[in-house]
Amino acid sequence: MAESAEHAFLSDAVLQILEDASKSRLYAYKEADRKRFDFACDLATNWKRAVSGQTLWKHSEGVDKDIRMLLSEAESDALVYVARTTMKNKSVLHEAISDYKKTELSDRLDRLRVFWVPEDFDADSESHRSLVYSELRHSISRDLLLSVVLGGITEQDVASFATWSGMCGLSLAVLAQIEASGFGSYTQLRRQMGVGVTPVKERIIRLSLTGFIAPSLDPRKSGPIYEVSPKGYALMDLCGRLVAERDKGGYVDSGLKHVCSLLGIDARRVDLWPFLPDYDPSIDGPGLHIRRDTSSRLAKEIIGAIATWGVSLPDPRYEIPSLDIS
Structure with missing residues (x-):
């Protein structure tokens, strides 16, 4: 029929x-x-x-x-x-x-x-x-x-992540470090990040509570070992895409604009393009508007992760040729 x-x-x-x-x-x-x-x-x-x-x-x-x-x-x-x-x-x-x-x-x-x-x-x-x-x-x-x-990521997840207080960029930097080398202990991560154990522990707790990292029981070690969750990968990929699009002044590709809108992000307010050599992301200097919205705070977190913590956020380019599940 x-x-x-x-x-x-x-x-x-x-x-x-x-x-x-x-x-x-x-x-x-x-x-x-x-x-x-x-x-x-x-x-x-x-x-x-x-x-x-x-x-x-x-x-x-x-x-x-x-x-x-x-x-x-x-x-x-x-x-x-x-x-x-x-x-x-x-x-x-x-x-x-x-x-x-x-x-x-x-x-x-x-x-x-x-x-x-x-x-x-x-x-x-x-x-x-x-x-x-x-x-x-x-x-x-x-x-x-x-x-x-995209792993269950929500607008509330992004808003929460963007508004965490403390060292600017550390949350994203910790997430990237766990993705790069896993999480063995607070002491190990503290040494890798070059900061005290207290801010590192706070970030691990927050990332865990919001589901950006998840415990993975490793039989070779005692206690929970954290790894980046699908939601956490989605967040890092989103940040990497925004960085890659920074020279477009917020007028990003249609697909990215749509995903951003679903997550409460206005790409035109993610001011990532004016990277300055002497820019200090921990303060709002002359000419930089103090904004409280999720978009601007997320931009500040991304810039802080890159400028202060040396995080590399590659532009994700996924392909499917190897998938054979039909």
Whole structure:
């Protein structure tokens, strides 16, 4: 049976949204050929993510089959279901999920992301297409892009990180040091950073509480050994991209601008381009406005990490040729 125009539009829209956001270079995108599904793609950052999805438009009786097919896909990290909003569809989906909670597939339900589309959507209407695409872009960006692809980083995470008090740039420098050589002990990290143990310990506690680092039990050593989490890598990649774009005066590439907006960052206020040899990031000198917003504070943290602590923030350039998960 030929698919409807609405079905085709919605399937293509999901892939287009993820491809457009990949222009941020915070992850790589490649459409996949998993023939059982209506759409599929592979995504890569420091790890790989496979996305598979189904679209439901006309036939409510297909809900159970679609959910079973998605949950049976063991290789996919995100299972996307785009469905028409009707009471019958929602009821059937609720029953299907309740049933699968009692089966061996229950542990895969947390991979499922459901996105509802108004039942009167008409793909022949330009205004309908524009509105539905915009709503899908908003929900997919938050519930899939940030939550799955970028490790679960949130606007609150970035705001918290940017507003920590103390030595400017130390938080990002500690995160970069853990990424480079791991974390063995406060004493070791203190020596690597060249500061007292108290500020280092404070940063470790804060990074741990916000999920930018996570404990990894190493059987060769006693106690928890911290490593950078997916969320932490996403933060460092974001900072690296902002540094790479500093000569654009805040008018950054569309994909990066979109991700920044999701995280409460106005790229035009991330004043990274005027690096000065005698600039002291710990103070606000003449001509530098004292700002309290997340964007400016994040810029100050990045500049401090580079100028004071010698942190290198490479521009991430992820690729997918080696991924073969279709």
